[in-house]
Amino acid sequence: MIGVQIESLSRHFGALPVLRDISMEVQPGEFTVLLGPSGCGKSTLLASIAGLDDLQGGRILFDSADVSDLEPAERNIGMVFQSYALYPTMTVRQNLSFGLEVAKTSKADIQERVTWAAQLLQIEPLLDRKPSQLSGGQRQRVAIGRALVRKTNLFLFDEPLSNLDAKLRTEMRVEIKELHRRLGATFIYVTHDQVEAMTLATRIAIMQGGRIEQYATPEDVYERPASLFVASFIGAPPMNLLPATLKQTSHGVVAFTGDHTVSLKGYPFKIAPADGQPIVIGIRPENILIDGNVAPTLRAEVVVVEPLGADTLVWVDCAANRMAVRTHPKEAKGLSGSIGLSFKVENLSIFSKDSGLRL
């Protein structure tokens, strides 16, 4: 198992900065997912860890040894690419063994490693085929196999599932997680798919504009997003966001949004809030309750009801803000007109409107 330390990494293509002063630490044996929209720098960060891109600043350490100036092969990593990048004129067996042959590994050793990887990935019947005779999922397995035979403890995946169809993607996702468990190695995985990130990762690094917005466990990222960007990126539908103004009153801190007053008493503010500060209240759709009481927290107009099977999404308009409420199908039946909504303060996320950061 290898731990990876990244120290104030920066990378730019010409005048365009792609990575801005990134620092993070991947613990040995961890499954870290780099998640973000296209162009956020996640693939560039992975390429930097692999040594495929030159750095303009900062250091990368594997187990506290500086590898910043090492060639990818010298870093001893296994890497899986989005387009699989198999050598098309070679058979599966040659694809797996070629790197080892060039590195002058003994024949017996190569044979053993190829057999081991092929067994692990169940590609033994395919060993004598060419990549063009394989399906997408099989190619992906071979690509993983080529990384496995390098007998390394650090594996890098660059959007490995994005070329597969939805069903296969789900299957391969489970297999990759299983592989991580069996190998006990460190995995760093790039994706733009939040479901992949949430299901696979032990920790997710959410990136935006060449910076890491939050690096935390999937639960933390989901329940306590560190910024407005994370809040609106994670979750389908994403977190409901209500612009509001903060007020200090004799009853504690309250927020005014439209005609409504929301008490924030008991919210664990990280920084003491200022009176009159513009904020954004974030609340997950499943944390909103449809409230039949006379004095609910919010009143909203039902727009549409979307039954999803296991649960139902109720879209409502509340003070010019469109919000989603996730509820039980039974409860949503026949819902229309004006309804009352309520939620618990501990389920809220409060962000500063100016900085976008969690308060």
Added chain:
Amino acid sequence: MMARFALVPSILLCAIGFYGAMLWTVVISFTSSTITPRYEFAGLAQYVRLFTMDRWHVAYTNMFVFGALYIACSLIFGVLLAIALDQSIRGRNLLQTIFLYPIALSFIVTGLAWQWLLNPTTGLQNYVRGLGFESFAFDWLSSPDRAVYTLVIAGVWHAAGLVMAIMYAGLGSVDGEIWRAGRVDGIPRTTMYRRIILPMLKPVIIVCVVLLSMDVIKSYELVVAMTGGGPGYSTDLPAKFVVDNLFTRTNIGLASAAATLMLASIIVLLLLFGWLQKERVAR
């Protein structure tokens, strides 16, 4: 319907002009025609006569000597140039233009230019001797055994740029992630080219070979401009043999027989390439 009718003249023209002419040539090759076509069946007499002529044997052998060397050297130089271009970032466009220029020239110009360069009394040999190296000799052009190689030199200079351009486009189409995968695997660049990239570009290489083969079979201008088939008839090629017999030696039957044999050679080559392509698809 009208649109199809509109094509009829050009289809007819094509059929008569190309395939008719081919057929006529084949027919004539079995007659005793000399200065004008005479439809008098003579069996294989023209072919028998052809095979007793040393000049035909030289011309036909030259086609293979010249062809093999021309194709091999053009491919090697073209591929190396393309790899050099693929590697270097700076001056890529300039280099590409420089190496592509010869294709814009006709083989006549190429032939004349290289004739001057290689002519022992006016060209390279004279120049180097002028520099003081009195014993320097480079007189392949006037040597019956070696003159055919001067054709190869000029031909390769002419064609390597084309191979370079085609191969460079092929190299550019290779997925960058293959290169990255190679770097993670620790495979040196030369090994990457030799074992992975060039085998991937086999279809492109076949296209180059086909284009170069057509040059070889039809090559006439280069010989005329450079050596005139000489010294003697040591650098004769089948195309030149045919034209000479057809127009200056007024021996239509013999020329037709030679042309028919050229056609047969081309058909054999085409079948060979077709088979190679099929092999590729099958695998």
